[in-house]
Amino acid sequence: MGRPCRYQCRDQYQERRRNAGVRAWRPRGYPVGEASTPARRLTATRRESLRPPGRGGVQQSLDRQGRQTSGDTTALFEKFSKDFFDLIVVDECHRGSAKDNSNWRKILDHFDSAVKIGLTATPISEKDADTYEYFGRPVYEYSLRNGIDDGFLAPYRVRRVNINIDVEGWEPQPGQLDNYGNLIPEREYNQPDFEKTMLIKERTEVAAQYLTDLLHETGRMNKTVVFCVDSDHASRMRIALHNLNRDLSRQYGGDYVVRVTSRDGDPGLAHLDEFKKVDSDAPVIAVTSRLLSTGVDMPMVRNVVIFRPIGSTTEFKQIVGRGTRLFPDKDKFSFDIIDFVYATRKFNDPEFDGPPVRRYEVKIDDDGHAVENAEDDLTDEHSHVAEPHVDYEEQEGGILDPAEEMSDDELISTLTTRARKYYVDGQDVFIWNDTLYVMDDDSGRPKMIEYRVFAGDRVRKLNLSPMELRGQWARAGSRSTILRTLEEQGVDFKVLAEQMSDHDADPLDLLLAAAWEFPAMTRRERARRVRREHREFLESFAEDAREILELILDKYIEHGPVELRPTVLTLPPLRDLGSPSELAVRFGGGEKLREILDRLGEHVYDAA
DSSP: OOOOOOOOOOHHHHHHHHHHHHHOOTTOOTTTTTSSGGGGGSOOOHHGSSSSSSSSOOOHHHHHHHSSSTTTOOOOOGGGGGTSSEEEEEEEESGGGGGGTTTHHHHHHTTSSSEEEEESOOOBBBBSBBBBHHHHOSSSSOHHHHHHTTTTTEEEEEEEEHHHHHHBBBBTTTTTTOOTTTOSSSSSSSSTTTTTTTHHHHHHHHHHHHHHHHHHHTTTTTTEEEOOOOHOOOOOHHHHHHTTHHHHHHHTTOOOOEEOOOGGHHHHHHHHHHOOTTTTOOOOEEEEESSSSOOOOOTTTEEEOOSOOOOOOOHHHHHHHOOBBBBBTTTTTEEEEESSSGGGGGGTTTTTTSOOOOOOEEETTTTTTEEEEEEEEOOOOOOOOOOOOOOOOOOOOOOOOGGOOOOHHHHHHHHHHOOOOEOSSOOOEEEEEEEEEETTTTOOOOEEOOHHHHHHHHHHOEEEEEEHHHHHHSSHHHHHHHHHHHHHHHHHHHHHHTTTOSSSHHHHHHHHHHHHHHOBBHHHHHHHHHHOOOOOHHHSHHHHHHHHHHHHHHHHHHHEEEEEEGGGSSSSGGGOOOHHHHHHHHHHHHHHHHHHHHHHHHHHOHHH
């Protein structure tokens, strides 16, 4: 529940706070200094009780702080008149305020005359928690798909990664003991058991290795959030990622990968503050359990990794939302969801921004080829949204039934193991297969499609012939426009090179191959053709200028067309030869240099 609507300007409000001597908010009609003002009737001891906690909200304060007074069991909100507030704004109104028996609902019901406005990105409709029943039909809706289609939110790709024991299950040998000498109950352990009751070291290490390999392919400095089962699991995942990335961990003082959970206190929050900054290099990987699933703005997150089962569509939406921020200033136009636990089946939930779509899983043969598509049945799961954590007090009466919030598999796991955790290592664990999904234009949902087909379709929508594309690609200005357009539509050239298994090809060749099945050429081959077929062009320059062009071709071989522009003069080894302005003089000035680099680009790309 947000603060009540302020009718006065900020200066008047601050003046009232100083005069009243308390941090209470009051609507128009309660002039400061009159005895009728609730805050003025408070004793000096109780004035402080109206201060909201530093990270809390008015609801928690009104509900519990009145009870801290000795001998007074009346909740603080009950000491305010029912018509004290004219307007109440409830942010994240799918939480406690939507539940029939929640403390938050009691506060709202007390102020029954106030107009109540509920805001949420994830409304719910359940037996005892119904956003729509309490707040009525939405007066305005804007879905995730709307935001992506309108260019306000980033589109996403989904990588579903299957680990063999998650697919097949794991059974202990008869009489097998865990690492601490505990007898492991003989039964089959499945995904809901892992990291809760059965902790297999290699499972976490295999997932960490996959993620590390992926970052090597797509960008090791890409901000990444990893959602684990609990703080213990997050700690083991952090250690595994740290060990696999020791070079960057040393470079950033151990902060390349950090754990951010409720157990980490102020140090964890300090890591979070740095992680959220768009201009900070580290931390790069934040490993958490639930702390970062909502209410945290992280514009530079490019990878959302889900490594714990998610039963709630609402929570799934919140986790996906960690990556949906666009940040064009840093070329962030899309993001990846890496799903180890099949959580992205929630995209098929009818509540997820539209009707369900078909999802196809791929069976992989021994050679790694897709041999069969099978439509997967959609299942409906019970979802549960908990109220934010607040302090509690012990009361008599009532029965806590933890089974109400468990799936059948989770309940079986709990009953058979009695909440004991078993630690095992030395097991044969490996990636079963991984599948890449992209957003389908018609449905707005993830759909398994070969990435080169997806990229080729985006290229053809540029309405350029192969010759026109090659001509515009040769010039730095128009090439930049094409790159930006494709990136905004979700084409990632590192992913495309990975999927096409061709990391040495020029991005243009990847596009031509994806869209029109042209044979790809390596960057080295293109540079060799320039030196062989356009020797006259190179030799038309003085020796000191030709030296620069030769170095630029070498940089192109190493890094691609990003080096075929004047900014290459600021990079080694060219910067060792002089300042950009000094080097440009060798070509007759900056404008002449740009023309010559465009001509060099034309020669690089004139080969079919």
